[in-house]
Amino acid sequence: MIICSAVTDLRFGDCAKGKVVYNLAKNYDIVLRHCGSQNAGHTIFHNNIKHVTHIIPTGIFWNKTSIIGPQCMLNVPALFDEIKELEKLNIDVVSNLKIDYRAHIITDKHLKEDSNEIRIGTTRRGVGQCATDKFARIGTRAEDIPLLKQFLIDCTDYFYSQTQDEKTILCEGAQGYYLTIDSKYYPYVTSADVTLGSVIASGIPPQSIKSIYGVAKAYDTYVGTRKFQPTGAIFNKIADCGHEYGATTGRRRQCNWLNLDELIQAALVSGTTHIIINKIDVLELVGVYKLIHNKDIKEFSSIQDFKDFITHQIKTAFTNRQFSYPETIFSDNPYTI
Template identity: 40%
Template sequence: MLKSADVVAGLAWGDEGKGKITSYLASSGKYNYVCRWAGGSNAGHTVYINENKYKTHVIPSGVFHGIPSIIGPSCVINKTSLYSELEYLHDNGFDIHLVKISPRAHIVTDEHILLDRERLAPALGTTGSGIAPAYADKAARCGVRAEDYLPKSMIWDEKLEGNVLCEGAQGVWLDLDWGNYPYVTSSTTLPYGACSLGIPPQKINRIYGVAKIYDTRSGTDPIFPESLLEDQILSRLADLGEEVGVTTGRRRKVQWLNLDKLIHSVNMTGTTDLIINKCDILDKLGVYKIIYNGRVAQFNSLTDMIGFVKARLSERCHLLKNKLFSSSPLTL
């Protein structure tokens, strides 16, 4: 019997450190399943286990902790990428039999990838992984599903019991509906998407919203103009934070934390527990700025900046119970 579900969701443009948070929570021993609810191999998660660094794309982080890891029905699967990821995990000593795929998940074909790379990647800066064409065929009712394509041994029986941890991909401002369309992903990134796993909304308990102390964006988006790459201070911040995409290897554009957008995403997602990562990176830079009420505000220290951010969040985010500012890539 399903008892409850917790959700980890990105509050920005992806790359917030959701993999770290999911792995940390999964290590508690509380959860019986870790499930991914949307997206595909276009996403990238970085996890540290015993100080060793691992990178995954579509496989949930529960596999690192011996927990059944489910790729849900709203995900899209590139068979080649999936098998490569499974081989990588097996070679590093993890039990890949824990990974199961929903029979309803759709398959990314070679034709999808070719179409993405020829038409979408040049115009929108996509990863060229075939994600949008796969979702387009799903909506057009002409897609191929995992149950018709993958071995039965890999297929999930669609049962969830006990406590479930739902792992999101990307972030609020890449959501198909809420992002800066058309510079968006092709799926739902908000926490309600976790219900596509067959979880009733009433079973959702805590929502862990994840952000960084500064904003980053991969791909094309007028909100993040190319000129940001030429800003010396922000470029230095990108270097310190190693802001390079896990999937594409592209350098991410960096901007000061937009507190207005963060407050909006916290409220829209119903975040109960907020984790803001990479505070140590901003402290190494020694420049402390945010965007608030449409203007850049500067502070004398990280302590002063965090104090201001906490106060504004407390004033304007009434569902928020806990706020944590993290300075470690390994733990909270």
């Protein structure tokens, strides 16, 4: 029997999913990275020390079975570099890390091809090029790499090998809803499905998914060449207060007010049972509380009014569609939910 929860980003990534997964993972048997690649960067604080993971699931910090799923793409040297960094912390990676044999490999060729990309503003980690080979059916998979043999599993077989045993699985997403390959913002997207569809494609039946944690921030950020940040010093102030730099590339993120309409749409489509809105403290630092609703900018006199409005709009949107509305949680702490 499988009991599953999933953590997914409702915006453009960079919404502190890593923190959420880290705080939940200790309660699960398995953490499954169900999408993404080393272009992701999940920031967590373990024993009060900051760490950034890229492809290895966050469950590794809790000595949990940590699986890189079949929808993921990875570069072998980068994977072993990440393993070495974690082993310096006395974390037992080798005993707990598993890789589905179907995960695709980012090769040196892919990295070279991506090294001068400027049109989309990618992380230049070879993800698009790897995806191209995958769908052309000429790609290299984890099963083709001898160095990975000790880690290889078939997720489906692994999950169902002992059908009488209850397995609790936490699915860790990457990037965000509006960066998935079929997003309305195409072509300014990632090169894979990073929605909850990749959970099912990893061997998790839909009926076993009991909780879905949708993650956002109190404001929006985006990294890439698409024009995203409006004119105004306030947005640079938000970026400075929020330390808005990419965990993987170090690039400064563009900032804007939270688009509540888009957040609600993503939450509805994703079937969220909990919505976690991080970095409330950043807006408190800048002292301005605004968001986008019905395509207009709405301003509030206090952070409490800001939070109350968001909660009400989410509840209304869900109940109008006869859905159970999610619990909305506002976080002002980089360490905990």
